[in-house]
Amino acid sequence: EDKVVQSPLSLVVHEGDTVTLNCSYEVTNFRSLLWYKQEKKAPTFLFMLTSSGIEKKSGRLSSILDKKELFSILNITATQTGDSAIYLCAESGGSNYKLTFGKGTLLTVNP
Amino acid sequence: EPEVTQTPSHQVTQxxxxxxxxxxxxxxxxxxxxxxxxxxxxxxxxVSFYNNEISEKSEIFDDQFSVERPDGSNFTLKIRSTKLEDSAMYFCASGSASGRGETQYFGPGTRLLVL
Structure with missing residues (x-):
């Protein structure tokens, strides 16, 4: 059974649309929730969330964590074709901070 | 900006x-x-590695795998006898824990193909 579940698995939008990506996780040894963007190769870091209700923002991207309901969302406003990628959610847990990843959401932004 | 580097970028092996x-x-x-x-x-x-020793490993990390930090900068993953199912992209990551959480930064990966 997957510990980190992302939805949707894929999404196709047009430039300028706003998208919301979802991630639910289990609470065992939870430390933080991380979002990464994976284009061709390595996941590149977007956000790390540790506290509920505090929104983190970076340009058109923002993310928030709900530790009561055990989920996080990643919002992208005014999407651009360069936002096309797989967005990965990962739970950091345990004493060694290992990451448990979800399957990712494949976002395709069409011009 | 500091980054994690990995070599080789591609490896084909028997x-x-x-x-x-x-x-x-x-x-x-x-x-x-x-x-x-x-x-x-x-x-x-x-696998995770801290203070010069393995701190945690997954079920995948069996006796065929080993890790080393032979000097102050390099961190290696060795697969002793590769199998077809070892074909994958292997990512190295590093982080500096801050207590409440840790951001891990990933290297560009090594694509391993076992024939």
Missing amino acids: MGQEVILRCVPISNHLYFYWYRQILGQKVEFL
């Missing part, structure tokens, strides 16, 4: 051969990791 994948983590980081991603599947944790 089944049963040994491979060594190399990583140079970010210099002031204390935690080091290897992950792998089989084509089309999710990123999976292999």
Whole structure:
């Protein structure tokens, strides 16, 4: 059974649309929730969330964590074709901070 | 901006051969990791390394795998006798724990193909 579940698995939008990506996780040894963007190769870091209700923002991207309901969302406003990628959610847990990843959401932004 | 580097970027090997994948983590980081991603599947944790020893390993990380930090900068993953199913992208990551959480930064990966 997957510990980190992302939805949707894929999404196709047009430039300028706003998208919301979802991630639910289990609470065992939870430390933080991380979002990464994976284009061709390595996941590149977007956000790390540790506290509920505090929104983190970076340009058109923002993310928030709900530790009561055990989920996080990643919002992208005014999407651009360069936002096309797989967005990965990962739970950091345990004493060694290992990451448990979800399957990712494949976002395709069409011009 | 500091980054994690990995070599080689691609490696093709015959089944049963040994491979060594190399990583140079970010210099002031204390935690080091290897992950792998089989084509089309999710990123999976292999092993974490802290204070010069393995701190945690997954079920995937069996006796065929080993890690070393031979000097102050390199971090290596060795697969002793490769199998077809070891074909994957291998990512090294490093992080500096801050207590409440840790951001892990990933290297560009080594794509391993076992024939």
